[in-house]
Structure formats: structure tokens, C-alpha cells
């Protein structure tokens with residue numbers, strides 16, 4: 342037996358992953374066989390084992406000191422305050438110091454749309470896709486600030502090709518092609534709920550994107566940060582692909598971060614009720630953080646201040662601004678991984694493709710907001726839900742195309 346095969350068999354047996362050889366034995370094409378063995382060799386089995394074992398443990402939240410975080414309410418700024426922040430921010434935008442990153446690497450499993458989520462037709466009279474709705478913002482900003490804002494779109498292995506082709510086919514929706522850059526986020530193997538690596542429909546080891554927290558490392562690895570520096574970018578708005586009221590080019594937001602002398606800022610909206618399942622901004626052991634709904638104690642979630650407002654009521658909506666220095670710092674760190682249980686099709690031991698009805702596999706994801714704790718302070722800008730937050734998450738019901746369409750139409754009618 343050749344050395345390579347021997348080494349692989351030893352590793353697979355050490356980590357209890359011998360089932361991968363069922364697939365190898367089924368392959369008939371010599372090239373495919375070699376590729377398959379190489380892909381086994383590229384797996385960090387120890388990392389997979391650790392990630393899986395962490396997922397088995399019940400989440401125990403370390404006792405940390407949680408305190409409310411200060412915020413600025415955009416709708417309550419005086420005319421003078423508004424103008425001051427506007428002027429600071431608009432000046433940066435006009436000087437070409439702002440870039441936007443849209444995270445479009447997710448799987449969009451809840452929406453269930455075939456293809457990248459950004460290609461989804463929201464069902465407006467114009468039949469615009471989520472990507473076209475976003476492009477409109479850049480075209481409008483070009484007129485307003487007389488500058489073409491660089492737009493970086495983070496895709497994943499699963500949807501990169503389709504995303505780029507979609508833009509190409511639609512002539513970049515009228516925005517300059519050289520202002521749009523695609524880059525791919527990192528990935529990690531998925532496992533079954535009993536820790537076994539899976540085979541995907543392309544007869545490869547099943548992998549998935551490593552969560553939106555993977556963005557910082559990918560920006561460095563894929564040369565995005567380098568490109569931004571070359572263009573003289575200072576501030577980077579990072580948001581998701583699925584909020585059709587997102588305001589990524591917001592002078593008030595940039596102005597606030599500069600005025601407060603911080604390296605990052607987050608937009609919040611008021612939590613709809615104490616039990617709403619959203620993460621909220623807070624301070625954890627004196628550092629900026631987001632406390633997840635599963636982590637917050639009921640008495641804390643219900644606590645109100647003298648004005649009757651929730652003390653922990655600033656929901657994180659994945660609309661954040663980072664200085665390039667913050668990205669450089671966080672990109673060098675390893676953010677923790679969290680486990681999501683997802684539906685994942687796979688090839689079973691007899692070579693049949695299984696499309697599960699229920700979640701059957703673990704996906705390991707880093708969360709973007711875990712980066713905040715690496716920074717001394719961040720500024721929070723509270724914005725109005727009806728002006729800046731209309732997410733498309735589920736196929737129907739809450740946060741669905743129907744609710745997003747309504748919010749979008751009523752905002753633009755105004």
C-alpha cells in the first residue's frame with residue numbers, strides 16, 4: 342500500500358472518520374480518486390473534532406459583568422447636532438474614504454430560494470432583485486456625493502459563480518463594473534450530528550461557509566484590505582444582503598464614529614418586546630459586545646429605565662461600520678465558532694443522495710459581532726425600524742418577502 346494511503350487510513354481511524362473511504366472506493370475515475378485523497382489531507386481533523394465536541398457541550402455562559410451601552414438616537418438629534426455629524430461624514434464620503442461590504446455568502450436556507458439570496462426577486466412592481474435594490478443605493482449616492490463608492494461583495498464557494506454571472510448578465514445594474522469586487526469567504530467542513538464528515542452531491546467532502554465572522558480574515562486573505570488601502574479607504578460599512586432598507590452610505594453614521602473617536606460603530610433598532618429573539622448591544626466586562634437572546638436572563642431583558650424604555654433594548658441589525666485599522670486587528674484574531682444545525686443533503690454509505698426533511702448536520706460559524714470585544718469602545722446609533730430595517734429571512738410570516746415589501750413600499754412612498 343502506498344505511503345499516502347497508509348497515512349490517510351491512520352488519520353481516519355484515529356479520528357473515527359473511516360466512512361470517507363466508502364466514497365473513495367466507489368469512485369472509478371483515477372483523477373477524482375486523487376483529488377478526493379488530497380481533499381482528505383487538507384482537512385484539519387483535530388479542529389473538526391474540537392468544534393464538534395464544543396457543540397456537544399451545553400452552552401454555559403461564563404459569568405460576565407453585563408451593563409447597558411450608551412447610544413445616540415438618530416431621530417432625536419437637534420438640527421445643529423445633525424448638521425455637525427452630517428458635515429463630518431459627508432466630507433469623508435466625498436473624499437472617497439468610505440467603502441461598503443455586502444455579506445452575501447450565507448445559504449439562505451430559511452428563505453428557500455434556489456440560487457444566491459441576492460438574486461431573489463422581492464416581488465415589487467419593478468421585479469427588482471435584492472442585489473438591484475442595493476445597487477440603486479450606490480447609483481443614488483454617486484449623484485449625491487459625486488463619487489463612486491467601492492462595493493465589495495462577499496460570496497461563498499457555493500454561490501460565487503452564480504453571483505458574479507448574475508451581475509454580469511444584468512450589466513451591473515448600471516453601476517461601474519470596476520467599482521464592484523467579489524471575494525469569497527472561508528469555509529469549514531460540516532459534520533453529521535454524530536460528528537461524521539459528510540460527502541456532498543459532487544462527491545467531495547461537504548463544506549460550508551464559516552459564518553459572517555469569517556469576513557475579517559477573508560478580507561485580508563483575499564486581498565480586499567490591500568485593495569482598500571490602495572484606494573485610500575478609511576471606513577468600511579459591513580452589512581447583510583437581505584435588509585432592503587439598509588443605509589450603507591450614511592454620513593451621520595460615519596460622522597458619529599469620527600466624533601466619538603472610535604474604530605467601529607453599530608446601528609441598533611429598539612427591541613420590539615423583551616422576548617423578541619434578537620441580540621442586543623451591551624457592555625461585557627467593560628467592553629462592547631452583543632448579548633444573544635438565548636443568553637440574556639428574563640429579568641435583565643425586561644428591565645426598563647425611568648422613561649419606560651428597555652435598558653437592554655438596542656437590537657443588533659448587522660449594520661456596522663469599521664475603521665480599516667479595526668479590520669486589520671480583528672482579521673488577525675480567531676473569533677470563536679458557534680454551531681448551527683442545518684438541513685444538509687449528502688451521499689449515504691450506499692452511494693444514494695439523501696435530502697433530509699429535518700436539520701441533520703452541524704455548520705460551524707463565527708459571528709461578526711464577536712469582533713466588538715476586541716475594541717475598546719464602539720459608537721451605537723439608534724435608528725428607526727421603519728426607515729432602516731426590512732429583513733428578508735423566512736419564506737413567509739415574520740421577516741419575509743411580504744413584510745419586507747410592505748416596509749420598502751411604505752418607506753419609498755414617503
Ligand code: UTP
Pocket residue numbers: 444445446447448449450451452458495526550551552553580581582583659706734
Ligand atoms: P443569516 O445568518 O441570516 O443567514 O445571515 P442566511 O444565510 O442569510 O440565512 P439562513 O440562516 O441560512 O436562513 C445574515 C447575513 O450574513 C450573510 C448572509 O448572506 C446574510 O447577508 N452570511 C451569513 C454570510 O455572508 N456568510 C455566512 O457564512 C453566513
